[in-house]
Amino acid sequence: MQAIIAEKASQAQALAAPFRHVKKGTYIEIAPCETFQEGAMVAWCSGHLFEIVPPHEMDPKLKRWQLETLPMIPETFKYKVIPSKTSRFKAVKEIIKNPAVTEIIAAGDPAREGELIVQLVVRMSGINKPMRRLWVSSLTPKAVEQAFLNLRPIEETMPLYHEAMARSYADWLIGMNASRAYTLLIQSKMKGAGRDVYAVGRVQTPTLALVVKREREILDFVSKPFYEVTAMFNMDGAVYEGKYTKDKETRFDQKEDAEAIRDECVGKEAAVVKVKTENKQVPPPVLHSLSTLQALANKRFNFSPKKTLEVTQALYEKSYVTYPRTDSNHVNPEEAAAFPDILKKLSHLAPYEKWASEITRSVMVDKRYVDAKKVSDHYAIIPTEKVPSLHSLSGDEQKIYDMIARSLIAAHYGPAVFAHSSIQTNIGSHVFLTNGKRLLQPGWRPVLFENEKEDVLLPDVKEGQRGIADDVKVIEGKTVPPKRYTEGELITAMKNVGHGMEDKELGKVLKSVSGLGEESTRSNILERLKQLDYMKIEQHRVMPTAKAFILIDAVENTLLASPELTGRWEQRLKEIGKGEAPANVFIEQSKRLAEKIVQDAVQHSSSWAFNAPAKSMAASENQPLGSCPKCGSPVVDKRKFYGCSAYQSSKCDFTLGKKMLGKSISATNVKKLLDKGKTNLIKGFKGKRPFDAYLVWKDKKEGTVQFEFKSSKTE
Known part of the structure; x- marks a missing residue:
């Protein structure tokens, strides 16, 4: 038996x-x-x-x-x-x-x-x-x-057991030792900091570093105004708008420069110089891996990556979809051979009746979907031939199943074809461009997007046609900081961390191991970072806590903050899993690495300079610097930035970065700004050239500031 x-x-x-x-x-x-x-x-x-x-x-x-x-x-x-x-x-x-x-x-x-x-x-x-x-x-x-x-011989899969054992041992060695070392050293450095534990991990810490890096970019960002010039053209009754463009750039830093262009163009004769239309094909999206499914479900339904995995796992255990913990977007020819039968069964479900029964092609020879060389242990997530009664699924299960089913159906349709059009209109030597896009062939798009956005249609004008620039105006805008990650975007950033790295060799390694973490573990990493009070979700976006800044400050410029450790680690573990490297050698190397991490932490701790310990940071939040310009509540020092103390209760989002163009903004200057509307003269801002300036309100109701430069008439 x-x-x-x-x-x-x-x-x-x-x-x-x-x-x-x-x-x-x-x-x-x-x-x-x-x-x-x-x-x-x-x-x-x-x-x-x-x-x-x-x-x-x-x-x-x-x-x-x-x-x-x-x-x-x-x-x-x-x-x-x-x-x-x-x-x-x-x-x-x-x-x-x-x-x-x-x-x-x-x-x-x-x-x-x-x-x-x-x-x-x-x-x-x-x-x-x-x-x-x-x-x-x-x-x-x-x-x-x-x-x-x-059934496979157990010897065939034994390397996976060795890989898993080696991974758990090594994670224990690094996690246990680094967490104790950094916790003890941070606590000793920040007297009165309480008993916070600073857990460290080879994947979770560089992931947290991504979040903190983005937050620092936001805090350090200085919004600048820009100006664009638009013109409304009338060519024998054909009316359209164009935007002034020079060397592919549309923005002016100085309003006066934009106004000069406007003044030279308003009411002048205009000529259509070039009309260009180019058709572009957009193929259907690839089949889902776990990370693409998690990113899309987060974007569409605000599902956390953990929830998406749990729901997909439940569908797998009910035999409705294939194994979810996969990093592949491809299937083998054997799986593709079953697609006609699966599509036929999907056509009996009301939401897919039209699309699944009217497919326009086979994907058997399309390597975008069917390529055995790009399937690792598991192929893409697809529906199985066991098609559910949709009413038997929970609401969340229906949403995830729908995404998986539609991705398979869409793959069996041709590309969408768009006509990209542009009109170049000249007023003298000044060039204005108008762009439009029209869907010529919907292809796969109706399967995934039932309510298409309206086309941007351009008028039918001919080269050489002349008319008048009826209305030329200057439009003011302002640069905006990067946004915080959503959880779905963070999952994608973890997977793509090797792309665009200056260190090409390391980038290649990270791409080969699919970045930080694995498909099956990334959602757990994000959940753990939340449980450890390193980050929280605010308005569906990931925000690091003060505790996160402290840890990342401490591990800065070490392997623990870099994707390098986990990239090379995953590379070696995959070799163990394939039977190409011994597990015992890796474990011995991990022991030596644990020793080095502790030694480096002790050595580097002498140079750590935290702004304030956790408790005194909390105390500083009770000492207002002035009244919030947006809601009137106290503004307090939140360690890495100044912000409204009423954020938790009223969601007032006023913040002021502690650094602008490389220059620290002191609490004294913030008090002056809040009280008098103007700081002291701050020297050494780093623009194209160093400069000195005051900070003054640009729009007090919006809580935005701008530079005021010292004039010869002032002190």
């Missing part, structure tokens, strides 16, 4: 579903059949059942956090049952130890962690029986039956 060990209960049920079976308390019994001639018993874990023993249980002396005990380098790592999962381990162990069981089938998720969960349970049971591996990316009865007929 065979014992099948699944990762969770729902998975166990799906694995038993194709066969005659009965549930017997803590396991499922499959009756003898062609696949299991002596029958089988299906047991299940509940995710990870074991954890690495914490330091103080390895050595009681390590219970108290002290620099003198760092680094903590165990000679061997020990595991213990997670207390809440003792009964589940007992149930699985009883099945494995059953004398009737002669072979064990490891049937965890088809990935590294699924390998670790099941193999660790077997090893911790002290059982040594023959094992084989079930590998299946879809839990439909057809896929499950086929997978049981093609």
